[in-house]
Amino acid sequence: MLNSVLSTLNVQTVLIGLVVVLVVYKLRQRWKYNLPPGPFCWPLIGSYEAAQATFLHEVFEKYTKKYGPVFTVSLGPFQMVVLNDINSVTEALVKSKADFANRPFFHSVDGFTEGGKNIAFANYTPTWKLHRKIAGKALRQYMFGSHFEEVLHESMNKCLPLMAKETGAFNPENYIDLMVFNILNAVCFGKSVELDDPEFVTFMKIDHELTEMTGKGFVEDMFPIMYKIWTTKKYRTVTKLADELVSIVKKKFNEHDKTFNSDKIRDFTDSLILARKEAEQEENEEMLSQLTDTHLRQTLMDIFNAGIDTSRITLYFAVRYMAGLPDIQSKVQEEIDRVVGKDRLPTVKDRENLSYTEATLHEVMRLGTVVPVGLPHSTMCDTRVGGYDVPKDTVVMINHWALHHDPNYWKDVKKFDPTRYLDENGKLGMKPESWLPFSAGRRVCLGEIVAKPELHLIFATIMQRFNITLPEGTNPELELGGSSSNTQPAPFKIIAKDRKNT
Template sequence: MLSLFLSALNIQTFLIGIVVLLTVYKLRQRWQYKLPPGPFAWPLIGNYEVMQAKFLHDICAKYTKIYGPVFTIKLGPFQMVILNDINSVTEALVRRKADFANRPFMKSVDVFTEGRKDIAFANYTPTWKLHRKIAGKALRQYLAGNRLEEVVHSSMKKCLSLMAKENGPFDPENYIDLMVFNILHAVCFGKRFMKIENFTETKKRLIGRFVSDYVSICPTININSLNFRRKLLMLKCLCHEETFDCCNIRDFTDSLILARNEAEQDEEMMSQLTDTHLRQTLVDIFRGGIDTSRVTLYFVVRYMAGLPDIQSKVQEEIDRVVGKDRLPRIKDRESLSYTEATLHEAMRLGTVSAFGLPHCTLCDTQVGGYDVPKDTMVMINHWALHHDPNYWKDVEKFDPTRFLDENGKLGMKPESWLPFSAGRRVCLGETIAKPELHLIFAMIMQRFEITMPDGTNPELKLSGSGVIPQPAPFKIIVKDKKIK
């Protein structure tokens, strides 16, 4: 009995010691630096109110009113500075871009990215700079000409034909997921992922787990020894009886290898860019593009269903510029200004990546008049930027014209619109995502009139949680405009 008491006492003493050390460390930081303010945080636990919040952007809106646009919160062991207005974000990502260009270390991410040999989560190093440069060059080479357009047209024609068979109200999520999944799979791996007719049975089990399963097996592959250029992997399907086809990724992989070989760097630098880095480039593009693109389209379809006047203006522009006898093309974007503005407004109001990926400071630096010590995690509140009443008139109103100039053309990018981030860590896939999303949206609007079932509240409600909000589940009715 005495031994149990002493054990309990030792544990209690140990925990008290940790709390005291953390408190002393925090006070020392307060004396040494002018740190951003923030709510009280329990040692080891963090801010209980933040942990209980359904959406992080909601609680940050509350704290902005109390502490200003730059403040500190803590979630468990992670203490982070949150930037909530465009001035502080511009200072960090543009004027002090190198200071905030690192990524915080997280063990799960380190495993997932094979030692952070990807682009999205890797630290800001000379190797990372070369890796990103080569990946960007490979994407430009691979998608030159009409390649992206052909991939989108091929997938969309089949998906839209399936949607047209729906006779009553239905949730478009399955179709949108498959559109995006097939397009990205074709870009990265050279072919559509699966037979489109079977998607309703397999999608739920595949979409959410494909990337993690893919990455878990990736370390066993070697580009040279297993003919990586031709067949990436034979993966077992998550359904019991179906298997993945072998993925022919020769074209894009060759683009990556060619870009690497053409890079003008010394041998020591090039030796640091391994086949693992190339493999992780594919994972980055595939993993990074699925959720953001599909949820963006889910938002824009929901907005169009509840806003028939705006939908009709989009369709009138598409009918006038493109007509009904051919599919929209990427080169039509510059003439489809209202369509593009509508997509941009959906990306503003329905901010998919509310906080993006976390940044980390490379050195002691400053933002918003506060000190930010080295190795501090920093989060960009994109939701706050896109809902800031200081920059957006009638902030909750869906108004595409705010992106147009006096001539009805797409104007300069609004200052507080930052869906792809900025600075050294701007989204690598932005050059793919913009034309891809525009083309998908234009093809949906060209083909269908979208309405909501009778009695449905047209006001959009949010679902999801944490940092990834999305529309609450909804149903639509589509009328095929091709059928007279």
């Protein structure tokens, strides 16, 4: 009994000590730095309101109105600075060089990325820069040829007839998933599959579960001591799922490595292996020795896994918006019929003449921001943004949703209006200043070079083939689903009528 009481007192003493240390540390920071203002945050817990929010961007919008576009908030023990307008974001990501280019350390991310060896979450180091350079070169080499367009057309020719068989209202997610999976599977590994393929079914089940479970983060990242004493069932489940994905990609990569032939480049994996071999003739040997096969595998995880996730949800938004906006859909189809016709699929070369179609997709990405608060940054040194001090190793969040809904840059901000992106001749104009779905600066999305043509051609092909409507009685206004840091349309059904029959 006495031992139990003493044990309880010891735990309480440790917790009180931690709280005192945190309070003193934060007070010292306030005295030393001119930190951005922000809401009251409890020691260890942080902002209870933000922690309990369905969507972080909604709470951040509330804080912006009170504290301005740059504010400080805590989630658990992590104090972070949130940037909510394009001026502060441009200052941090572009004008401040590499000051904001690091990533914060989270145990969960370190585990999923095999020790931080991917591009999306790894720290900004010489190894990372070389890794990014090799991956970027491989992507450009792959996209230069005709491989991409061929695999996209192959995927659409498999998937569109399946959708055309639906005679009533249906959820289009499985078909969109298959389109995106097939394209990126063929891009990365040179293979497309059928709707009932076990690999596709397994991968998409894992991907959906991971998206749902990681949206609100992990208690273990808030309180790292839990990694040593006890992990939650959620964390153990996600770790198991992530390990399964890594195993799938590892197997595919090893198969390519064994059969690699520089005279026959089939896919991005081959391009990646070739780019690394070419780098052996150009780069510092010691630096290259730090770039392992694990780094290359994790590059594939970046393109394949993350690419599937963001692309499929963007297309959910696109299809749902078009179903509720028949006038916009009609204009998209008129342009596609005029430029492409109905007897062939849209091509990469058609993009420049499908300005309204591309502008419509831009508006989808503005209003349907898939990752509203982006990936977290971390400061590499003491720096400044928006007139405030930001200490070294501070977590910095970019509120992309706020950028895309800033009334200072967007007229009738809630209105779906593709003409925002067009010039007086109806052509795609310069990118709007506050449109930033792929981020910017040194950590700009590696997969942008694939995502833009992929999304455009899938969207154009769906619009070319189908008239999409909502079932009778459905509210045309889109309802938001997802959770915390990930958003997607709430589950919905559509009716797709084959335009080939009209």
